[in-house]
Structure formats: structure tokens, C-alpha cells
Amino acid sequence: MPADLAVIGLGALGLPLAQAATAAGIGTIGYDPDPRTAALPGTDGPLSPAEIRRLLSAGFRTTTDPTTLGRVRTAVICAPTPLGEDRALDLSAVTDAARTLAARLRPHTTVILESTGYPGTTEDVVRPLLEEGSGLTAGRDFHLACSPARHDPGNRIHRYGNTPKVIGGLTPACTEAAAAFYGRLTDKVVRARGPREAETAKLLETNYRHVNIALMNEMAVFCHDIGVDLWDVIRCAETKPFGFQAFRPGPGVGGHAAPIDPNYLSYKGRSLGHPLRMVELAQEVNGRMPRYVIQRCATLLNEHGKSARGARVLLLGVTYKPDIGDQAGSPAREVASRLMELGAHLTYHDPYVYEWNVLDRPVPRADSLYEAACAADLTVLLQPHRTYDLQGLAVKAQLLLDTRGATPTGAAHRL
Known part of the structure; x- marks a missing residue:
């Protein structure tokens, strides 16, 4: 079937989106510059081999040819943004994706950033690259929005379709264009005031998890030292019907969502000077x-x-x-x-x-x-x-x- 959607980046963010879009009957292609990733190998990705086979049989195709990006109505950037040695997000894959897309961008296309970024990434990093490379203006010639990914691998209750999507567009029209797209995939879309609010919501969600796990990890060490059964403590505490949400300790924190401190804005070569001290401490405790x-x-x-x-x-x-x-x-x-x-x-x-x-x-x-x-x-x-x-x-x-x-x-x- 003809492609209506291009998913740029076929990792932990891109493949679940491709799966949901294909299931909704949207013609979808997946673009990744790495031939190994585009070949969808292995069993350690977000989708099982059986899910990959079903996805391909439903018409999903992958490519390393960037010219295909110029033939879609919607392009979603799902490039990885790992945490670097300096604890700053590495946005190089996002900037590469934006440059590649910009050279093929057509008027009236809706471009959405799902990759995790700092507040301002969509407007200050992605937008200039798209405009410079295409000669088009965001908000006038094409729609630009941010909708941070919320996929939870292995979750049997909260799937793509019943997990609300937060959307922040550069303009109200950009927000509505992105909402119209995601409305075909999810039961509920939540409109943020703009891209920065959407990006900061992701920052809050990720750091909330890490800070609370860090608290439980500290409690685990403390309770072991004083001879208290922490697991029984949690069992008792979670009976409180208000003001408490149970988190549990473990050997460390993994996954693709790293704790993000917006003080480390390496892509601008500057610091806000207001580090999130709780985030820094959580990183230290969990580490x-x-x-x-x-x-x-x-x-x-x-x-x-x-x-x-x-x-x-x-x-x-x-x-x-x-x-x-x-x-x-x-x-x-x-x-x-x-x-x-x-x-x-x-x-x-x-x-x-x-x-x-x-x-x-x-x-x-x-x-x-x-x-x-x-x-x-x-x-x-x-x-x-x-x-x-x-x-x-x-x-x-x-x-x-x-x-x-x-x-x-x-x-x-x-x-």
C-alpha cells in the first residue's frame, strides 16, 4: 500500500509507532540510515520476532533510501537520544534525522518529534534545521509538533491505543494536524500549550520515576541495615488510599528513558545554572x-x-x-x-x-x-x-x- 507515514528511526520509539499505525490501516514506511537497524534483526528490540513478522506481512516496509521521505504526509522523528558521558542528552541522531528530512520536505507535511529532548528542542534545534534545509517555514508551509513517546515495553494493560498522547504544536493549526494523526492511533489526545510544555511533560514523567525509585533504593539499604523488612513496609504503605504510590527498589534502573537534567543543555553549549538537584541525586543513588x-x-x-x-x-x-x-x-x-x-x-x-x-x-x-x-x-x-x-x-x-x-x-x- 502507498505510504502515508514515515517513521524515522526504527528503535524503541519507532517500531511501536509503526506497529500502531500499520494496525490502523495507515500506509507506513520505516526509515533508518543504519542498514542493520533497517533490516530489523535480533530479538532484543521493542517488538518480538513474531510481531515483526506480522508487521511486515501487513505491508510495513523499511528503507535506507531517504528519497522516500518526500512522498509522505506525516513524518515522525523517533531517533534515539541517549545520555552521554557528560549526562547530557546526545541529540546528534535527531539533528541528522532533521537534516535528512529537510532535504525532501514538501509543503503541507506534518512533522512530529517523538524523541526525548530538552524543553526547546523542537523549536530551537529541529525547526531551524528543517527550515534551512527545505526553504519552507514551519507553521506556515508545514506543520511542526512534539509528541513525546510513552511506549512501555511488555505492558499488557497500557498499550499504544489506550495510552493518551500529549501533543504540543508550534501553532494551534500544527497541534490540530498532529492531533488528527494521533487520533487515528489512540483513544485520547492531550493538547499541550506548545512544544516546550510537551517536552517538559516528558522530562517530568521520566524524572518522577527515577526520583521515586531512588527513594526506595535508599530505603532498601537503610532497612537492611536496621533489620526491617522493606517489602512488608511497602505492602503496608500501599494500602493508604491517598498520598502514596508504591515504587520498589532493585539492582539499578535501566531502560531507554534516562533521568534528564535540563541544566545540561549541551546542544547550545550553555547551562541554565538551575540544576534539578533531586534528579542529580537520584542518578547518583540509582547508579x-x-x-x-x-x-x-x-x-x-x-x-x-x-x-x-x-x-x-x-x-x-x-x-x-x-x-x-x-x-x-x-x-x-x-x-x-x-x-x-x-x-x-x-x-x-x-x-x-x-x-x-x-x-x-x-x-x-x-x-x-x-x-x-x-x-x-x-x-x-x-x-x-x-x-x-x-x-x-x-x-x-x-x-x-x-x-x-x-x-x-x-x-x-x-x-
């Missing part, structure tokens, strides 16, 4: 959780007369979320690397990950979960996939550290 897990591992082994050096350690679940294959930002990699540096002999098991490399070395994958747990001096549950029988695992394992509080009470040592 040290893998080291705390290693500390707990070493202590448990020592209490049972064993050293971390030479210990056989089994890691369970190396993805960043349960029941998906995506490893983006998973703390499992740092946990594994630190255990290897201590001299532990590692194996891993994950039903969604068939090969895993740490420190440029392959980690052996356990074929039989229970046999591996029996043989290991320590088993560490990092991600509680639904396929794991945690009760049975607790019986088989010599020593089990549960970093997610997923095992039955009393069945394992908990974080």
Missing part, C-alpha cells in the same frame, strides 16, 4: 545500586564460608524489564562485570537472551535452570520473568539473593 548488590553478594557468600573469588554465581534475568528481550541500560551488565572482576565464575539464564557478552567475553548460558541453581554457590535474581517458578527456584538454589522482592516471603534473601 550505585549495582555496587550495593555486589556488596550483598560478597557478604552472603562470606557468611556461608565462601569467597567471591572462585564462587559459582548464576544471574537470572539480564534484561531491563521482565518478559521482554531488551537489555538497554540493564544493571545486569555492571553486576556481572564487577563479579567477574572479583574472580567469580558466572553463568546466566534468561528466556529472552540467548547470547550475552560482558567485558568482551561470552558468559555461559545455563541450559537447565534448576540444575544450574543447584550447582551455583549463589543465585542472583535480577529480573523476575513470568516463566520463572520462583518457589521452585528458591527450593533448588543453594543460596538465593532476590533483588526484586519477587520470591515468596522467607524463601530467599531480599535486597
Whole structure:
């Protein structure tokens, strides 16, 4: 079918959008300059191999040819914006996408930015590139809007269609053009006052999650030190019908949505001078959780007369979320690397990950979960996939550290 939509960037943001648009009967092409990404390989992306096959059979096509971008009515930029070494968002993929699109941009096209950016990215970064490269004016010759992605991989309740989309257009007409597009994909669209408000909503949503997880991670360390069962504390606290939302600790925070401090505006080479101190602290607290897990591992082994050096350690679940294959930002990699540096002999098991490399070395994958747990001096549950029988695992394992509080009470040592 002819393409009406171009999704630029076929990663964690682009593929779910392509899936929703294709299911809605919108002719969709996916553009990615990387041939490997455009080929949709592997099993660790936002869609399963079966979902990819269904998507392709429904007419979705991928390409590395930028000329196809000039034949669509709507173009959505879904390029990745990872957090760099300096804790600033790397917007290079977004700027590359904007330049590529600008050279083919036609009048009356609706351009939408879904990539995560700082407040002002749509107007101050994307808009000038589109206008300079096309000779067109945003808000007059083409529509420009921002609608930050809200996809939650593996979520069986909140899908694309029942998750509201926030939309902020450069002009009211831009907002309505973007709303008309997303109205075909979702049950509800929420109109922001403009692109900056839409971008800041994403910033707030991401930082809200990280700050609250950081609080629980600090509570986990505190409660362990004073001999309090934090998991029972959470169970009690979440019965309060107002003023409390339950978050849970873990071995670290992974995923594609990194905590964002708008003080680090590297794309302008300047700083606002008003850092979000809570965000900085949350990053620090969550960033040290893998080291705390290693500390707990070493202590448990020592209490049972064993050293971390030479210990056989089994890691369970190396993805960043349960029941998906995506490893983006998973703390499992740092946990594994630190255990290897201590001299532990590692194996891993994950039903969604068939090969895993740490420190440029392959980690052996356990074929039989229970046999591996029996043989290991320590088993560490990092991600509680639904396929794991945690009760049975607790019986088989010599020593089990549960970093997610997923095992039955009393069945394992908990974080």
C-alpha cells in the first residue's frame, strides 16, 4: 500500500509507532540510515520476532533510501537520544534525522518529534534545521509538533491505543494536524500549550520515576541495615488510599528513558545554572545500586564460608524489564562485570537472551535452570520473568539473593 507515514528511526520509539499505525490501516514506511537497524534483526528490540513478522506481512516496509521521505504526509522523528558521558542528552541522531528530512520536505507535511529532548528542542534545534534545509517555514508551509513517546515495553494493560498522547504544536493549526494523526492511533489526545510544555511533560514523567525509585533504593539499604523488612513496609504503605504510590527498589534502573537534567543543555553549549538537584541525586543513588548488590553478594557468600573469588554465581534475568528481550541500560551488565572482576565464575539464564557478552567475553548460558541453581554457590535474581517458578527456584538454589522482592516471603534473601 502507498505510504502515508514515515517513521524515522526504527528503535524503541519507532517500531511501536509503526506497529500502531500499520494496525490502523495507515500506509507506513520505516526509515533508518543504519542498514542493520533497517533490516530489523535480533530479538532484543521493542517488538518480538513474531510481531515483526506480522508487521511486515501487513505491508510495513523499511528503507535506507531517504528519497522516500518526500512522498509522505506525516513524518515522525523517533531517533534515539541517549545520555552521554557528560549526562547530557546526545541529540546528534535527531539533528541528522532533521537534516535528512529537510532535504525532501514538501509543503503541507506534518512533522512530529517523538524523541526525548530538552524543553526547546523542537523549536530551537529541529525547526531551524528543517527550515534551512527545505526553504519552507514551519507553521506556515508545514506543520511542526512534539509528541513525546510513552511506549512501555511488555505492558499488557497500557498499550499504544489506550495510552493518551500529549501533543504540543508550534501553532494551534500544527497541534490540530498532529492531533488528527494521533487520533487515528489512540483513544485520547492531550493538547499541550506548545512544544516546550510537551517536552517538559516528558522530562517530568521520566524524572518522577527515577526520583521515586531512588527513594526506595535508599530505603532498601537503610532497612537492611536496621533489620526491617522493606517489602512488608511497602505492602503496608500501599494500602493508604491517598498520598502514596508504591515504587520498589532493585539492582539499578535501566531502560531507554534516562533521568534528564535540563541544566545540561549541551546542544547550545550553555547551562541554565538551575540544576534539578533531586534528579542529580537520584542518578547518583540509582547508579550505585549495582555496587550495593555486589556488596550483598560478597557478604552472603562470606557468611556461608565462601569467597567471591572462585564462587559459582548464576544471574537470572539480564534484561531491563521482565518478559521482554531488551537489555538497554540493564544493571545486569555492571553486576556481572564487577563479579567477574572479583574472580567469580558466572553463568546466566534468561528466556529472552540467548547470547550475552560482558567485558568482551561470552558468559555461559545455563541450559537447565534448576540444575544450574543447584550447582551455583549463589543465585542472583535480577529480573523476575513470568516463566520463572520462583518457589521452585528458591527450593533448588543453594543460596538465593532476590533483588526484586519477587520470591515468596522467607524463601530467599531480599535486597
